[in-house]
Amino acid sequence: MLADKLEKIQALFREMDQALIAYSGGVDSTLVAKIAYDVLGESALAVTAVSPSLLPEELEDAKIQAATIGIRHQVVETHEMDNPKYTANPINRCYFCKSELHDTLKPLANQLGYAYVIDGVNADDLRDYRPGIKAAKERGALSPLAEMGVTKMEVRQFSQQLGLPWWDKPAQPCLSSRFPYGEEITISKLQRVGRSEIFLRQLGWNHLRVRSEGDTAKIELPPERIKDFVANNDLNTVVQKFQQLGFLYVTLDLEGYRSGKLNQVLTVKSEQ
Template identity: 80%
Template sequence: MSNPIKSELKMLLQKLEQLKTLFTEMEMALIAYSGGVDSTLVAKIAYDVLGDRALAVTAESPSLLPEELEDARIQAATIGIRHQVVQTHEIENPNYTANPVNRCYFCKSELHDTLKPLAQQLGYPYVVDGVNADDLHDYRPGIQAAKERGARSPLAELSITKAEVRELSKYLGLPWWDKPAQPCLSSRFPYGEEITIAKLQRVGRAEIYLRKLGLKNLRVRSEGETAKIELPPEQIKEFVLTTNLPTLVSAFQEFGFIYVTLDLEGYRSGKLNQVLTFASTSAKV
C-alpha cells in the first residue's frame, strides 16, 4: 500500500526539478520580485540554477508598504540573488487612480513596461513573475498585462499552486514560507473610489499599527472616511476583548480616518472581488 504523504512529496519534488529545468533552459532571467512568498520562491530557484545570471527587481511605489520593500531586500540577501529596486509611476496614470475593476491591468502594465526595457538593456531574454496556478482561477486582469508584454510565469506553467509554493518554500528551509499574502495597498479600496497617495499612506500606517499589536493576516479596507478592519474569524473575539479600542480608534483618526469598524465576517482573500460576483449574479436575475 502506497504512502500518500510520500507520493505527495515525490510529486512536489518532481515539480521542483521541473522548475530548475525551466530556468536551466532560460539561461538568464529577470524576476519581477515583490518579496511575497511566490516571487521569492521563483527568485530562490532562479538563483540556485543561474547564480549571477538571475536578477530580482522590485518595483517601489506608493502602493508598496516600506516594510514590504525592506522584507524583499532581506529575503534577497538571504537567498544571495542580486537585487535591484526600480521606481514605477502607476499613481500618475488616471486609468489606475480611477480604480476601475481592471485597475490591476494598468498597474502591471506599468510594471512590465518598466521591467521589459530594463531586461533588454541588461541582456536578459526573459522576465518572469510569481503568478501561481491558483491565480489563474481568480479575477486577475494584471496577468493579461504581463502576458501581453511577454512575461513568463513558471509556477503557473508547471501548475504549482499556492499551497505547493508554501510546501516547497518550507522544504527548502525558507523562513518566510508561511508569510501572509500582501497584495498592493490599492487592493484595500472598493472599485470606483479614487486612489491617492494620502489614502494609500493612511491604510499603510493603519495596517502597520495592527501588526505591531501582534496581528498578521489582516486587512484594513478603506471606504470613504471609514476604516474597516478584517481579521481571521477565530481572532475577532479575542481582539475585541483584549484591544484598547478607544486608543486604536484615536490612532486611526490620527492617520486620517474618521470612522473605524470591524468586519464580522472576517478576513477572506479576494473579498474585494465579491462585488463583481454579486453584480454578475444580479444581472442574471
Template identity: 75%
Template sequence: MMLQKLQALKNIFAEMEMALIAYSGGIDSTLVAKVAYDILGDRALAVTAESPSLLPEDLEDAKVQAAEIGIPHQVVQTHEIENPNYASNPVNRCYFCKSELHDTLKPLALSLGYPYVVDGVNADDLKDYRPGIQAAKERGARSPLAEVGITKAEVREISKHLGLPWWDKPAQPCLSSRFPYGEEITVAKLQRVGRSELYLRKLGWRNLRVRSEGDTARIELPPEQIKEFVLTTELPALVSAFQSFGFVYVTLDLEGYRSGKLNQVLTPQVRNSTYSALDIS
C-alpha cells in the first residue's frame, strides 16, 4: 500500500510537469519536495516563507535539507504579523497566515512559469480543525499527499524508505500555535517562545512545546519523559534562562504534550466544522 501511494504521488508530479512547493522544512513538505525533485528535477522549486513565526534554526534546517535533496530553493518574506486579523489570534488565525503565504507564492509561481503551487498537507490534517487549508485551496494550491491519502505515519514511513535522514523529525508547527486563541501575538512574544524551545532542544529534548499564556511559560513534553525531565534538569538554571527571555513564571504541564491540545478549548461546533474547500479530489 505504501509503495502504491508513493507511485501515485510520483504520477501527480509527472502530470504537473512543473511545480512550486510551499516548503517549510517540516517532514511533510520535505517529502513533497523530495518526490517532486526526483520526478521533475530543476522544474521543481521549493520556497520557504521567512517570518517571525519561524525559528532561524528551522530555516537553516530547511536550507540544509533542500541542499541534500538537490532541489532549487528560495526564501521569501511574509508579513502575516502585520495583519490585525492574524495578530489578534482568533480561532481561524491560520486562515490569515496561509492567505498571506499563498498570496505571496501564487504570484511568484506565475511570474516564474510554474502552473502549480503544492503544499505538504497530509490526509490526517483534513481530520483536524485547520482553517489554513481552506485559504490554500481558495488560492488554487494542491495537496498531493492528501490527494493520494498519505497519512502522517505514512509520510514518515515513505521518508524512511527513501533514505531521508530526518524521517523521524518531530513536528514543528509555526510558533504562533503556542498561544491560546484570543491572546495577541507579537514579535517579542514569538521570540521568547522560540528562544525557550531552542534552549530545551539544546538540552536534548526533541519533541516539546513551550506554550505562552500571558507572562507564563508552560512546558509540554511527552508524558513518559516528564519524570526524567524533572530529575535530570537543573530547574533553577532553566527558570533563570526563561526569565531572561521575558517570561515571569515557568510551569510544567503534567498531562504532557498532545498534538492538537490548542484546539481543546474550541466548541464542538467549531472543532467539527468542515469546509467544503477541504474536499480533496
C-alpha cells in the first residue's frame, strides 16, 4: 500500500540525524526533499547543481519549490562540460554527469557534517538504462524511493497527497539527453534545445521534447496531441523561431513522445 511505503521512507529519515538531498527541482527529488524536511526540519538540506545543462528557468522553479516546502536550499556549480568523456556523448554519458555531481555533493556533505546524500531515483528508473545510477551508488548515495519500490506514478500520487502543487510537473531530464549518442555536446547546442522547449511551453505544450540531431530539431509530443499541434499552431512561426535559435530544419516526430526514446538504439545494437 502507498501509505506503507511512505511510512517506511519517513522511518529511513528518522534514522538519520541530517540529510543532504540531491535536488534538481524535478517531481522525484522534490518529493524526497518534502519528506526529508517533514521528518528532519532544519537538519535537511536541498542542494541544486547548476551547469549549462540546466536552464535558468528550471533553477528558478527549484528555488520556488524549496521555499514553498520550507527546506533549506543551496546552489553549487558542477563542471561536467569540462570532461571530454561527457561532451563526447558516449552511451554512458550519464555516468560522467552523475560522477561530477556526487563528487561535488559528497565533499560538501562531509564539510557540513551530513552523513547521507539522498537522491530521487525511483523504481521505474531502475528498469531503464541509467548509468548515472551506478555512479551515484559508487559514491554512497541513497535512493529511498527506489529502495521502497516507489514508481513514477506513485511519486505523483504521494506528491498530490502531500499537497505539492507541482505533483503533475512534466519530467525534465538533463538537456544532454536530447542528443543521440555520439554527437558532441556543446553549450550552444544545449541552449538551443532548451530555448526551443521553453518557446513551445510558452505556447501551451508542456509535455514534449525537442531532440537535436545535427542541424535538425525533432519535436516530440504525446501522439494524441500531434494533430492539435498541426491544427492550432502557425507552423511557419514555429519554424522561424527554431531557425532563429540556430536550427536549420524542424521536424515533427510522428511516433510521438516516449521517455528514453534515444536508448532504443542500444536495444537494436544488442540484438544485432
